[in-house]
Amino acid sequence: MAQAGVSLKFSGHQHFRYRLVLSILSGKPLRIDRIRADDKDPGLRDFEASLLRLLERVTNGTVIEISYTGTSILLKPGVISGGSITHDCPLSRAIGYFLEPLIMLAPFAKKPLDLTLRGITTDDRDLSVDITGSSLGSKKRGAPPLGGGEIQFLCPIVKQVATLNFVEMGKIKRIRGIAHAVRVSPQFSNRMIEASRSILNRYIPDIYLYSDVYKGDDSGKSPGYALSLLAESSTGALHSAEAVSTPGVAPEDTALLATRALLAEVKRGGCVDRSHQILVLLMMILGSEDIGRCRMGEPSPRTIQFLRDVREVFGTSFKISPANSSDPSSTDLLFSCFGTGYVNTNRSLM
Amino acid sequence: MDDRTHKPHRSAQSGPKADEKKGKAKEKQTGFNEKAFAPKSGRRAEKQGRRNVERDQTRLHVPLLNRTPDDQPPPIIVAVVGPPGVGKTTLVKSLVKRYTKQTLSEIKGPVTVVSGKKRRLTFIECNVDLNSMIDIGKVADLVLLMIDGSFGFEMEQFEFLNILQSHGFPKVIGVLTHLDLIRKQATLRDIKKMLKKRFWTEIYQGAKLFYLSGVLNGRYPDGEIQNLSRFISVMKFRPLVFRNTHPYLLADRLEDLTSREEIRASKGKCDRIVTVYGYLRGTNFRHKMKVHIPGVGDLDVKSISVLGDPCPLPDADSEKRRKLSEKKKLLVYAPMSDVGGVMYDKDAVWINVPGSFTRGNMEIPQGEGEKMVINLQDAGDTLDNAVSRSRIRLLDSSSKTLAVNANVDEESDFAGVSGEELSSDDDDNASYESRTDGDKEKVESDEDNDSQNEFEHGASDERAVGDRGRSGTRVSQRSLRNLPSTSERPDTAVFAESDSELDFEEARKEKWISGVYTQYSDQDILQLVDNEGLEEGVDNVSRWKEDLSARAVESYNKRLGRKKQIDWMKLIYSSSMSPEDIVLGKSIEVRESEVDADDDGLIQVKKNIVNDEVWDMTKEPLVEADLAQWDDDELLDSLRGLFITGGDTVGDIEENDPQDERDGGDFKDLEASGAGTFIDANTGDSESQREESEDDATARAATLSSKKEALKRMFNEQYDDPEASKLDFYDEKKRRNGPAVGALVEGYRPGSYVRIELENVPCEMIEHFDPMFPIIVGGLLPAEECFGYIQARIKRHRWHAKTLKTNDPLILSLGWRRFQTIPIYSLDDHSIRMRMLKYTPEHMHCYATFYGPVALPNTGFCAFNTLSSETSGFRVSATGVVLDIDRSTKIMKKLKLTGVPLKIFKNTAFIRDMFTSALEVTKFEGANIKTVSGVRGQIKKALGKPEGAFRATFEDKVLMSDIVFLRGWYAIEPRKLYNPVTSLLLSEKGKWTGMRLTGQVRRDENLKTPFDKNSSYKKVERLGRRFNPLKIPKKLQAALPYSSKPKLMKAQHRPTYMQKRAVVLEPEEKRAITILQQVRALRKDQIARRREKQEERRAVHRKRVAKEEEKKGEKEKEKRKEYMRTAGMKSKREADREEGRQSKKRKT
Structure with a gap:
């Protein structure tokens, strides 16, 4: 019908998670091509497929199509429904890999999210559950390679994110x-x-x-x-x-x-450490329609790609200026943006 | 007696009278007398207090931030709404005349005027079409609701008020006209009072209502209009939630940009490129935002550019004057009404001169030349076609004519070389150009906001193009997009030049630091470089040289430790360097290896092949070597300042100084590195650490002072007030960025006059364009582009005649959109399930679920069954609010399956006719069933023999005559219909018809309703049931306890003793009875006579009443006659007026 075509197109397997998040938050269909197309073992990895499955369960009405070779996916996002979900993470990645995108999505769900993830709690690739959040209940720990840990993530829902001025x-x-x-x-x-x-x-x-x-x-x-x-x-x-x-x-x-x-x-320096830059920037973008400011250190490559993708999705760019213009020595940057006034549309009033 | 002296009056010497005389009296209480309303009892006082508190609570509300900017707010939209012939046009004309001293001949579309130093008004007249009323209701800030005083309220006005109510209530002022038609003062007073009362109940108690008496010179009396305009000018507006979250624009101009050729080729049926112009309102308009034009549909924005304000507010110098100058007062902007004949475009101002070269202008004598030019316009074909068709032969003898083959490749090549000229000729290809022009203009308009500047633009355009340098830049920009890996060349090249031309680089940096530097795109930088005297184009830079430059940058960065300021925005947003390259500018080891692989610009691919897996990691790998430096105690100590226990000054300076040193002295470092002191960043760090220890005091003092300065400024900022600092931030931002970056970061601000270019606009919008119908461009939030099931709370409007039926199409006005959809109504069934309702409840809210574009929860909407103006009843059929959005629904419909016993055992029975197959039965195994008589049971298992029969057990033995039923629930989903009301695409805008009901289709097509014999109602014949008497065997009876024994049921058939005996009365008894009988007879007779009398009296009365009635009827008849006479005269007058108007029109 009047359904929009695929409006977001990306390629490559990098930055997979937050691209999915951006698509789901904005409701725009997403297509990612050339996922490890030149690799010996092309296509999605098991953990990526598992993440897609998890996102499908967290949302309602999401359609995910994966090409035959697994090198391209099409995501038509549904609404974030939340609720109580248990997911077994594959042992190839730690729980942090799955938790990060869900932390971005969970505040905008229909119901408060009660997520139980099983797998590896700490490894050297992903943020461990100790760092990721304070609302985490770590029930069991599991070290690589066999895991066996379990965590519970509870997240309330919000109507709108307040403007950050940090x-x-x-x-x-x-x-x-x-x-x-x-x-x-x-x-x-x-x-x-x-x-x-x-x-x-x-x-x-x-x-x-x-x-x-x-x-x-x-x-x-x-x-x-x-x-x-x-x-x-x-x-x-x-x-x-x-x-x-x-x-x-x-x-x-x-x-x-x-x-x-x-x-x-x-x-x-900065008010936010490098691994959480993306989360903070996303929340700034989603904030109410005022100018949000945050001081950070230099962006990581992931952050830079994120900034570019966010402009693609939400049409908002950040103003990045030296935090301390009088003191040219500091590398701190002031990220400021005009929030999009994102409102949790999934929230039910019934 | 006369001369008797009277006792003289003795004035009081004391008491209240005396006090009054002397002025000593208690001051008279004025105003509120507290004592009068003092509570008489404690309980009453408590009650009163409670009520006051409650009343206060209702007054409280969450304050809503107004997003409209205080400086340069968009004009306020004043909509004039009312039935035809009420005087809307006259009012707009009067108001425009009041503000601008101009008389408009005709009003079409919005008219913008300056009404005060800080206020502009856009008047728009709303026609009676319901679609227009809906659209206007969504954007109007102030509604002038016009009411014909001689007629009263009409249905449209109530409909409009209901539309307003569901889309956030803007301010409404009532305007009563045609009061001169009422002769009698008393009647006038009564009518005013009555209408005011009705108006107040609709809006709020005390809503403002204006009375306009007669029309003078085609306008309302100046005094009354002045009053009204004063009221408008002081009106304050409360932000409305929906408009405070959406950008929108009321188009005051519309242009079709499609190339004539394309239109001609497709016979006008191609999709158009259309620009709409108007003031942005609501919130900031973002990039990549989709828009919805109610009546047309969702459209993509191709480009958006800010234009000079065609109707600017008085500026600073006129501000000094106390009053608005007369010159400013004359400003009116109404492109659709063709006022003044001046149009503002993005790069030109068009002045409409009814010139000599236009066709159909026969009054002007045409010379030979003029005729030739006009004839040229007749050319049906392009030059290209004409040439290809021509039969020119090179030589007389040659048999073949010259063939012109339009080689596309060649042409495009040519365009690449000197695209500027080509594309500027071609309207079609101008898209790119328009983009760059837009950018440029933004920059320029910042410098000079004067709209007059635009006149010169044509000339300056030429110059600007020259400034931009070679045409090569354009090609490189295209390539930026297509080939991300190669396009980093320009950037590196820029840096490379900085090596040789240090002063330029420094100048640039200075600009950055001082913050004046506006955001330029790559091309601009290139162009700057060019101006500095760079001879070779980037395209011509040979490979080795390019690498050289890259390497130079590397080494430069290496030396600096990349501590110089980087324009991150430029790197991130307008360069296509890969993120790693941007960040790794400083960590050299990795970079160097990449540089080697850089040769053919395939970095990405190679990297991917080399590292078999690049993990998507948040955590960065810890490199022990990097962290080894932390062994150093000095370095550890240098961090002290970052902890609360650490000293304030020492640590900071220790921390910052090395960087300062490096940053301040670019120059020195360069030289130092030239000597080859530093090898890599890590050692460089430690080297500088050592150097820092022998730092001179001057640098320290300088940093200290700068730090103090910064702190002081920050303190001042925060100390004043947070609002001010915020404003400061805005200002600073604006100053530093210029509009281009401003738009990038925050979008286009409300209040700016913009031109929005829309793609793929249906051609009907242009072909059937009518300025009388408003065009609204509403921005859509990302969520609103999606579709889903919307659950809403809905209530049928009590004035709507019919109930609403599930699965009947309904037209909704929700958000910006108007669309037809098919709702299913439901109610919450004890919080267990949503139960479908066939019809909406009579006086109650219910839920409606329908498919459509998502709207934010809490958005109000109104619904219509039909939009056509032929409907006599109240058209707003329901109003409601969105509650929930989902991709699936949970509505259940009750479904009863019935069956009959096949065979009955004790408590078990075989049931048939409920299902058709064993499979169905297995699905329902264990389900509860029930007989009509209330015996409950359960489905056990399917039977083999009659297909679909099953075994069931019951709590008691069922009868063969029992009907067994299963109460089930069936999930239903609303049908996925989304049919936008495309009223603006029609030639007759009010004639939109959506999906019709089956009955309507049959009626229209003259089809008969198919008749199913089984569906017809027949008389149900129920035979009376005969129950056999219960016979209990004698033996069993004997064994039963007494209470269970059947009791004797046979009636007594012999008369009893009492019945049988004869009674003989005693004489006195007999006498008594006779007397009693006589008395009764007398009484009866008396009553009968009385009744007769009464009847007589009544007859007389009836006669009298009938006579009176007759008299009254006559009077009534006369009255009616009189009324009809006046009404007839009025309608005749109106018809005359109408005729007069038409004849006038014909004349013009």
Whole structure:
């Protein structure tokens, strides 16, 4: 009928997740071509297919067509319905991979989302569940390669996102961290904490690093340990970093890696750390029709591609200016945009 | 007696009278007397208090931010609405005359005038067509509702008010006209009072109602109009939710840009390219926004450009004057009404001169030359065709004529070389040009907003083209889009030049820093470079050189550690560098390897092949080598300032200084690197760390002061008020970006006069264009482009005569759109299911679910069964509000399956005729069934023999005569009909017909309704049931307990003793009875006589009443006669007037 044709066209397997998110949020049909077309093993990977399945379950009326070779998909988005959903994530990617797009979608669902994801909770590719959100209930942990972890993600729904105005970085006032060890000696987490404190203690006293040891069934199927750190500034800016165990590396070294990554992240500046830039920018775009501002460090390549895609989808571009124009040395940038006034159309008034 | 002295009056010496005299009296209370309304009891006081609080609560509401800009707001739309002949045109003319001192001969489309220093008004007259009323109701800020005082309210006005109500209620002012037709003052007073009362109940108590008396010189009296205009000028407007979330535009001009050739070739049936002009209203218009034109459909915006304001508000210098200057007052903009003959286009201003070269202008004597020019317009063919048809031979003897083959390739090549001339000639290909022109204009109009500037534009255009340099830039821009990998060349080339021409680079940077630099596209940069004296075109830069430049950039960046300011916006939005390249500008190792692979511009592909999997990762891999630097204690200490415990100044400066040093001294660094001090970024960092320690105090002081400055400014900004700082931000933004970037970031602001180019517009819109019908361009939010099932709360309008039926088509006006759809009505059935309703309830809300374009929840709508003006009844059939949007529905329809017993065992029975196959039975195994008599049971299993029969168990034995039924629910979905009301595409705009009902189709086609014999109603004959007497065996009876034993049922057949005995009265008894009988007889007689008397009296009365009635009837008849006479005269007068008008029209 008067249904619009495919209005969004992308190619390549990169940036797969947030492109799906943008399509679903904007309601515009999406076509992605040339997904690993030149690869030895062309087409979608199992985790991508699994993500598509998950999105299909979270939404109502979504039509996903995957080409025979799997190198192109067509997504006709439906409405985000939410509700209670359980999903088994494949072991090729961690839960963080699936969680990230859903965090972007969940506030705009029809019903509050109650999502249970099973799989690997922490690995070196995706954000671990410790960092991703505070509304997470981590029931079981699962380290790669066999996973066996389980998390629960509860998200309320919103009518409209408020305009973000986050320019003051503030100063770091507290550092929190979780050192967890599953199916290895519980001493490992203490060793990681020790090592991390050796660096961080010089800065502030308010450092709490929790040792989180899981036993029995809750500790998943494979051994592993990791340290996740979170630095919070006086204005609420968060910087995170984490390091995951690799075979043959002492827990102290893992901890040092995480700690240094955190310091590097802090040094980079901005109110938002690099891994969450996209989420914050998306929420700014979706904010009410006022100017939202946020101070960030330099954008990551993902963020840059995201900015381009967002312009394609919502027709909004960001104004990016040096945060401190009087001080040319700082690399901090001020991202400001005029929100689209996105209203949660899925919200029911009945 | 007369001379008797009277006792003189003695004035009071004390008391209230005396006080009054002396002025000592208590001051008279004026205004509200508190005591008078003091509560008399505690309970009453409490009640009153509660009521007051409640009343206050109703007054509270969530404040809505008004998105209309305070400076340069769009003109307020004043719609004049009313039935025909009420004086709408006269009112608009009077108001326009009042504001502009001009008399418009005819009013077509919107008329914009300047009404004050900060206010402009757009008047639009609304015709009686319901479609127009709907559209106007959606955009009008102020409605002048005109009422014929001599007639009263009409149906259209109530319909219009209902439309307004469901689309957010704009301000309404009533205007009562034709009051001069009422002679008697008393009647006039009564009519005014009556109409006012009715008006108030419709709008609100105390709504403003104006009275316009007669017409003088074709206008209303000046005094009354002045009053009205004063009222309009002080009117305040409350933002309406829908308009506060959508951009929209009331088109005051429409142009068809399709090439004549294309139209000719398709005989006018091709889709058109149309531009609409108007003031943007509502919110900001974004890029890539789709629009909906009610009456036409959803359209894609090809381009949008801001034009100079054709009806500008008084500017700064005239602002100084207290009053609006007379010159400004004269400004009126009404392109559709053809006022002044001036049209503003994006690059020209057209002045309509009824010139000598136009056809059909026979009054002007035409010379030879003029005739030739006019004849030239007759050329039916293009030159191309004419040449190809011509039979020119090169030589007399040659047998073949010259063939002209239009080689497309060649032509396009040619266009590539000097496209400017070609495409500017060609109307068709002008799309690209228009884009660039639009950009340019935006830049220019920022510098100089004077609309007069546009006159020179033609000339400046030429110059601008020259400035832009070679035609090569255009080609490169095309390639930007097509070949993302190659197109980074221009950028790198620019940077490369900076190596040799440092001063230029520095100048550029200065511009960036000072923030004056407007956002230029790549071409502009190129062009700048060009101006600086770069000889070679980018296209001509040979490969090696290009690589050289890239490498130069690398090394440059390497040296700087890329701490110089980067224009991220340019890199991200207007370059096609891959994101990795943008970011990796500084991390060299990766980049270098890429540069090697850069040769044939296939970076992407190669990379993909080399790394077999590029993971889509959020977390960036931790590189131990990168983090190794954190071993350094100094570096660790340098971070101190970022923590609350760290000192404020020391850490910051320690942190910033190295960068400052590097940034401030580009020059130095370059030289240093020339000496080859730095090898890579990491070591470079540590090197600079060391250098920083021996930093001089001056740099430190400079940064300190700059920091202080920034802090101070920030403090000031926040200290003043948050609003001011916000405004500042706006201003700053505007100043820094110019309109181009402004539009990129925030879209087009309301209040600007824009030209929107629309693609694929149905040709009927142009062919049947009528300026009397408003054209509204409404922006659609992303969600509103989708389709789905919409659930709404709906209530049939109580004035609508019929109930609404499920699955009957209904026309909805929802959001911007008007469309026909098929709703299903439903009600919530005890929160278990949505149960379908056949008809809407009488006086109750119900739910309606229909398929259509999504609208945000809480959007109001109104519904119509028909839009045609022939309908006599009230056309608004329902109003409602959107509640929910989904892609599926959950509406259930009750379905009863019936069957009859086949065979009955004890509590088990075989049932047949409920299903047709065993498969169906298996689907319903375990389902509850019930007999009509109320015996419940369950379906057990399908039977083999009669197909569809099954075994069922019941709680009791059923009878063969019982009907067994299964109560089921069947999910139904609304039919997917979305039929937009395309009224603007019709030649007769009011004649739109949508989908008809079956009955209507049959009636129209003269078809008979098919008759199904089984569907006809027949008399149901129910035989009386005969039940056999219950016989209980004697043996069983004996065994039963007494209470269960059958009781004797036979009636007594012998008379009882009491019945049998004879009674003989005693004499006194007999006497008593006789007396009683006599008394009764007397009484009866008396009553009868009384009744007779009464009847007589009544007859007399009836006679009298009849006489009176007769008299009254005569009077009534006379009255009616008088009324009809006046009415006839009025209609005759009206007809005369109408005739007069027509004859006048004919004359002109």
